[in-house]
Amino acid sequence: MSATNEMAPPNARTAVAARAVGLSKVYGEGDAAVRALDDVSVEFERARYTAIMGPSGSGKSTLLHCMAGLDTPTSGQVFIGDVDLTMLSEKALTLLRRRSVGFVFQAYNLVPTLTAAENITLPLDIAGEEPDKAWFDEVVDTVGIRDRLSHRPAELSGGQQQRVAGARALVTRPEIVFADEPTGNLDSKASQEILTFLRSAVKDHGQTIVMVTHDASAASFADRIVFLGDGRVVDEMVEPTTDRILDRLKSLEG
């Protein structure tokens, strides 16, 4: 399962939405150099919900940023589908993010001057494309914010804002959605809502989701968990439960 080998079997490649090969990221130079990612190779299967966990400074956010084309790796390769991100220009990366990647951040997900509906269709508007009305309706209903579409972010609760962000991530039918601590700023009820929504996006629509979190109960919604420590993949777990995750975390830290 875990792809520490560099060559994945050909039949598996179609089942992989994104993968990292020998990925390293070093910040700073010389003595001050910090190796945030150290030769990481990992695959994220299509239509699966993967969580990345690890203690602070384990490199989980860096991995997500590199996978999403927001950060440039020091060495190694990153693929979304068959496209090698490290070969792309800044402009091509922007277009790829627009078409093939969806984002849900911890906070500040929405443009305050735009309504909820406008925020959802923002990536399509930027690309100059018309939203697929049926799909838009479905996404909006899935996140349950139909009655809030004409409101601006300031008039929405934190949970509603994150659901709008989720809808925006799905509306382009991206190859993959990256979620960076999407429940970090939410109370437990709102967290449940957004996690359930992401779960159903995978189950009902075959969406691929990669989520960074440090919250074991959030991670328990995933199909698979990749554990990072000191910039390396140290472990993984399939079909996780909260208790098993907590045990594993304890053992990793201990």
Added chain:
Amino acid sequence: MFRAAIRSLLARKVRLILTGLAVVLGVGFMAGTFVLTDTMTRAFNDLVNTGYAPIDVLVRSSNAFTAQTSSLEERDPMPESVLQDVEGVPGVARANGDVIGYAQIVDPKTGKAIGTFGPPTAASAWYEGNGFRLKPGGSPPQGPDQTVIDAASAKTHDIAVGDRVEILFEGPPREFEVVGLAGFGESDSLFGATWAMFDLATAQDVLGKQGKLDTISVVAEPGVSGVELQRSISAVLPKGVEAVTQATVVSEAQDQISTGLGFLRTAFLVFAFVSLFVGAFIIFNTFAIILAQRTRELALFRALGASGRQVMTSVLVEAFVIGVVSSAIGVLVGIGIAILLKGALNATGFEIPASGTVILARTIVVSLVVGSLVTMIAAFVPARRAARVAPIEALREAQDRPGRSLRFRIVAGLVVLALGVAPLLYGLFGTPSNGLQLVGLGAALTFVGVAMLTPLIARPVAAALGLPVRLTGVPGKLGRENSMRNPRRTAATASALMIGLGLVVFVAVFGASAKASTTAVLERTLKADFILISPTLTGFSTSAAEDARAVSGVDTVSQVRQAEAKIEGGTAFVTGLDPGTFPVVSEVDAVQGGLEDLANPNSIAVFDDTARENDWTVGDTIPVEFPATGSTSLRVVALYSENGLIGDYAISLDTFDVNVANVLDTFVLIKADEGADVATVQADLEEALAPYPNIEVDDQAGFRDRYATLISQVLNLISALLLFAVIIALFGVMNTLYLSIYERTRELGLLRAVGLTRRQTRSMVRWEAVIISVMGALFGVVIGIAFGWALQQALEPEGFSELGIPGGQLVIYVVFAAVLGVVFAIFPARRAAKLNVLEAISYE
């Protein structure tokens, strides 16, 4: 607390520089004005000192006052016999008689008369000690065929010793051989004047002063003081002739220099203050934005026990430091501007003698004080707002906070607006002695009042302006939304532009009105087919009219002259005209009496409104004081309505010539014979007047166009000076954009993450700039038209009958503002596009 203030300054260098820039430019303008005028004053004073150094006493006719506008002193000549009397006074080593008068050298290459607006064109006698020094290779002029001319004119027009030149006088033109070139003191000319010199007899002849002298320069014997000599010479002088010491002559000349340059200084300082005023808006806005962004930091200070007063003081300290540092840089910039301008003036022929740049302590002190005060005053309101930040806000999420209630803003804005409009209108329509100051103060307060009210309409205006922008795509849509999200900020930024452009539009409307009014009145009154005029309006020889009379097909030739006089304590222009022929060439509506009565000696006709203001009527006798001849009493024989050519007062040519020393025609109006072919007559006139290259033959339309062009030239100069304020305002747009981008780092990161390209990001920022700039320009157009209309209404009795609104020009201004908005958005846009997405979306 102070340390925190300084730290906070240093932590925000870009903002610091941009805020300071507004002050730097305004103070630079002011300091530059001081340095330039001080330098010119010093240089000219030095020149006067060296020029008059050889003489001890000057003998001349006394005059009543010295006219400000005529380029040559208005004094009647004295009889030549005075020279012998002076030479006979004990203690006189040498006495030289001199005459001086109008003369204009004709460029032998181009055939055009040399001379521009401003410096005089003159001729005088050549003698040792007249201030001019012969350049090597020349000899003094001797006999009726020789002249020495000033070296500056020779240099710019490529005239060499041995060349023959034509020279124009009050009488007929003549030709001379140039036998020498001369400079005045250290300089190549006397303040840029064109000067031709002859031996005394020739000078008397060509200037029409045979047997007469204007001045006698006296050199004392060694050991005789100037004051002593002046006393003993005075004793032998006839009535109306005076002797003055060298010190008196020098101080008179220097007084005139400082009056002239003082006018220039005041005019430039007005523009410098406009720039500083615009700068103050930018400082205000910058501080308001920065302090809003620092709310949590300020609240933290408050939570830690700082009083509101301490917070306010720290902000004002910040403003003070910015003010002092920027003003200091502004002084340096000003010195640079002054040196550049001096070079530019030299290049255009307005020669400033070489001398060091003069930087007085006053320049530095005034610049520093004004610059820092303006900064602190502008920062005062934001500082007070900062002082009211509650400690609890340290804990709140920073958001766009709602401002104070709109009702307060409406009331305060209307009060300030009323405080501005009242003195503005009183200054315009009332007749207070300090009208100009009232209008200036009123205009400033009106701008502030309008600026306070603009946030109320900024959102809908931005929305409306943004509608077409919105259609251009997502960047346009986002730019529009950004320009609408903080109406106060958008309005304050646009307001700075409103002031600059408002004044430019006001000048344009004023100019268009002036042109339309002049054209309208001339169309109504002018009956002449041709008008003779010198392009520089210096006037020309009266013999030209004689030559024109001889042209076949010419029916009536009517000469018009103008001179300065004092009436009712004020300076006024008096027009001399021929009451017999003038009504043939120009329609004069006599409200009372008749213009023909001007033929009676010592009579005057007065413009209807002027007479009403002074409560004069036909039959009254009014005192008129001429520079050369002093006070005389003239009887009012007619009151007339607006004519366009003759101003407030008209006298007959005879009365004019008796009272005015330098007699030149300003216009000659010519009516062709009925049935004569106008084109042929014009061609014949041009041929007959060929010896006078300073005269042009205009037909009616050409004459009106000439006036319109003259008005445009003056107004273009004013607009160019106002451009400085517009540029400062655009720096304000740039500043606001920078600050907004800083504030929206997160949002920009998000937009970039979800796929906004760098190009689209830049485009978004540019659209915001365009909307803000166009909004400011439109506000400016509205307020500028309002000001122009008010002035036109106020001046309507003076002949401003028409309101001109130069539509095409206004459209150009608005487009210009939009384009400049884009230009000034280049750097903020690049900054926004270069934002590191990761940094933008990572959490602190």
